[in-house]
Amino acid sequence: MEINNIFNCKRFGKYLVSDLTRCGANFGVSFITITLAGVLAYLVAGTVSMATGSGWYSSNALIRTIYIGISAVILICTMPAKCYGFITDKRAGANWLMLPVSTTEKFISMLLNTMIIIPSAFLGGVLLLDCLIVALDPNLDTTIIGGMKELSWLISEMAAQESEVNAFLTENIANDKIFLTSIDDIATWILMFLLGALYFKKNKATKTVLSWIAVCIIISIFASPFMLSMSGNINMETINAVNNGDLEASYMIVDELINKAIVFDVILDTILMVGAAVGIFFRIKTIKH
């Protein structure tokens, strides 16, 4: 029987399950700890408050969102190295390379696990645990999803006290368009950390962060003239006109600027994601032990 050397659905299905099992073995304990970190922080805050005689402190939605945000950053930084960092190890990496699965299948499975399955499991886990906290704690009535809306509202309110332009800007910043662009930022970060996990032999996360900072500096140097030319339409006169009550024209300029910035961000992230994905594929294809 002829074996397909590029992609075979049955083999890929088996490999995906086996790959996820290995991720569970390598990263399971850390994953559970990171997912539970928000709950632990909530319990610690409450316990410390009780111990100091102030009664039980129920961390509100905003604070719990911050806990989860920090957990998510830790997850993004550590998960790729914990799940796939072994590939640079001579012993474990050789076993993995010799597994009768194609490079394409190994690559797709790696992307599915790190970019969709594990982050979704984390998000599902933290949201479920948060609902549980809200259901059990009589002092709480808002989950973190509600908290995010409150945060957006709070920022808008604070900004509105200064000027209408700020209110307009912050509304845009908090709106769905910007939220969606942050998803591709997260995807880019995961791919960058995965690339770092496959190239660096030791201190993978630290070296990736340092390399990422260097890449960002280089991008900023090249992108600055472009960004400046985009924002050239906004000048002091426009801002003064806004402050004098002539808002309509300025709204359009600001809206256009934000849209351009989003397009720029999406293009940049797409280039980085494609670059990182190509780098990951070729690393898998050509790594030697």
Add this chain to the structure above:
Amino acid sequence: MIKINDLGFSYGDTPVLKNITMTLEEGRIYGLLGENGVGKTTLLTLLCGLKKPMAGSIVTDGRNPFDREPSLLSEQYYLSDDNAPVHMKAIEYARNYGKFWERFDIQKFIDLMGLFETDPEQMMNKMSAGQLKKTYIGFALACNTRYLFMDEPTNGLDIPSKAQFRKAMALYTREDSVVLISTHQVRDLENVIDPIIILDKRNVLLNASIEEISEKLYFDYGSEIKEGALYSELTPGGCIQVFPNSTGKESKVNIEALFNTAHQHKGLIKGMFNN
């Protein structure tokens, strides 16, 4: 069949293998011998596709191992000298990864673990080095591959385990497979390996079957030192001497003595065996 043609490999500016040409045929368990640093492990890793040849070629059933195509990978297994202590039970490891080799036999793995007196329910990262090695040997043999590359399989095994290994090789190796075992522990594998390949610095010094070796060299196990020996070694019961076999007499090949003879008379041995 594996065809190696003018194979060359170096680490930076240091050449390790140069102009290696040989053919590895089915139904044989090759013993790959050589001093430290002559490139035994490098040759094994090149054969299984973990490294890319810098010169020449390796062709396994018409395919290039470095392409790492599943069709070839499922026909071969590489057992490294140093094994990874996976965070899984041995049986889980076998179930999780064995399914990728078409002919993997879980019952055979369990039988081999029984033969090696190692508990398949034990976590691999809690095993001793010897137990871990036996688990990987069991897995390698249970894969039932046509090409099996083993790097120092008896290193770290205790005395009973070495006997168990020989028994496992005799019982569980496929008849049509090509097995290449790199080793320094020639006494452990004396009755297992045939033919013998001796690597010298960058090159093949000898590649011959035990039968060919015994046709061309005579191994004397007497008690007197005789003149004209290519190699002599005193042993507790007498001595081992190696002579060119001019009379056609049969003798039992002592691989350690063969290796030392080849090491001391490189040109002669190379010429004798036409490598």
